[in-house]
Amino acid sequence: MLFTKVHGLGNDFILVNKNEVRDLPGDLAGLAIKICHRNFGVGADGLVLIGPGKEADLAMQIINADGSEAEMCGNAIRCVAKYAYERGLVQQTKMAVETGAGIKVPELVVNNGIVTAVRVDMGEPYLDREQIPMNGSSGRVINEPLAVGEDVFNITTVSMGNPHCIIFVPDVAAVPLGNLGPRVETHPVFPRKTNVEFVQVLNEHEVRMRVWERGAGPTLACGTGACATAVAAVLNGYTGRTVRVYLYHGTLDIEWSKDNHIYMTGPAEQVFNGDYPIS
Numbered sequence: 001m002l003f004t005k006v007h008g009l010g011n012d013f014i015l016v017n018k019n020e021v022r023d024l025p026g027d028l029a030g031l032a033i034k035i036c037h038r039n040f041g042v043g044a045d046g047l048v049l050i051g052p053g054k055e056a057d058l059a060m061q062i063i064n065a066d067g068s069e070a071e072m073c074g075n076a077i078r079c080v081a082k083y084a085y086e087r088g089l090v091q092q093t094k095m096a097v098e099t100g101a102g103i104k105v106p107e108l109v110v111n112n113g114i115v116t117a118v119r120v121d122m123g124e125p126y127l128d129r130e131q132i133p134m135n136g137s138s139g140r141v142i143n144e145p146l147a148v149g150e151d152v153f154n155i156t157t158v159s160m161g162n163p164h165c166i167i168f169v170p171d172v173a174a175v176p177l178g179n180l181g182p183r184v185e186t187h188p189v190f191p192r193k194t195n196v197e198f199v200q201v202l203n204e205h206e207v208r209m210r211v212w213e214r215g216a217g218p219t220l221a222c223g224t225g226a227c228a229t230a231v232a233a234v235l236n237g238y239t240g241r242t243v244r245v246y247l248y249h250g251t252l253d254i255e256w257s258k259d260n261h262i263y264m265t266g267p268a269e270q271v272f273n274g275d276y277p278i279s
């Protein structure tokens with residue numbers, strides 16, 4: 001199975017063009033678990049499959065490293081757009097991509113023939129409790145207490161097609177991510193689990209974010225998480241609607257525009273091509 005290893009700010013994926021694979025295994029969850037393994041496989045946070053879209057230029061499917069399927073992935077869609085353009089799957093720099101969270105529209109930023117960034121129209125955020133989804137009564141969850149064992153966190157929840165639980169803290173470096181992340185991810189209030197972002201507000205335009213991803217654990221960056229974080233920062237009155245999100249290895253620029261769409265701009269990198277044995 002031919003693949004390309006890609007990443008967005010170190011959030012890494014194995015990208016497979018379904019048109020290039022003759023006998024793709026039916027058990028995609030099993031394939032993702034094996035190929036994403038950091039010791040026994042290629043190693044990645046997720047497996048991304050692309051193919052022709054029904055009502056868009058392309059379709060993209062994302063399977064987390066634990067085999068669970070996610071609705072959407074912000075870092076992967078930038079990589080998909082760059083890959084599709086550079087491989088000639090699309091001719092235009094702006095394209096429509098079908099995802100489990102609806103059609104998203106990435107646009108390549110090209111300078112002297114080189115793709116330097118990708119700006120994605122990520123669509124509208126979902127804020128009602130049932131849209132996250134969360135158990136319990138309806139309404140938005142903004143700075144509400146959530147008991148996690150003996151700890152209580154003030155949470156804000158946002159769906160970018162996939163669920164995010166944002167917790168503002170004074171210092172993200174001090175957060176024991178490996179301990180708290182999985183406890184919030186699997187909290188019973190989230191029937192489909194959740195991604196978890198710990199966020200430190202630096203000023204009204206900038207925040208720092210660390211993420212524990214549903215189905216992948218601690219990752220170096222999360223595009224949908226950065227979008228959800230910007231929305232949560234606005235809803236809590238911490239920032240304006242244009243927010244730079246600092247991750248371990250760079251930044252994502254997020255704008256919550258007047259039309260209620262979220263625009264995310266950031267890099268997309270290809271690392272190497274490979275051939276993985278499938279039987």
Ligand SMILES: N[C@@H](CCC[C@H](N)C(=O)O)C(=O)O
Pocket residue numbers: 011046062064069070071072073074075076162163195213214215216219221222223224225
């Ligand atoms: N890293 C991604 C999100 C991938 C899916 C996520 N783990 C989920 O299960 O929702 C991003 O950049 O958005």
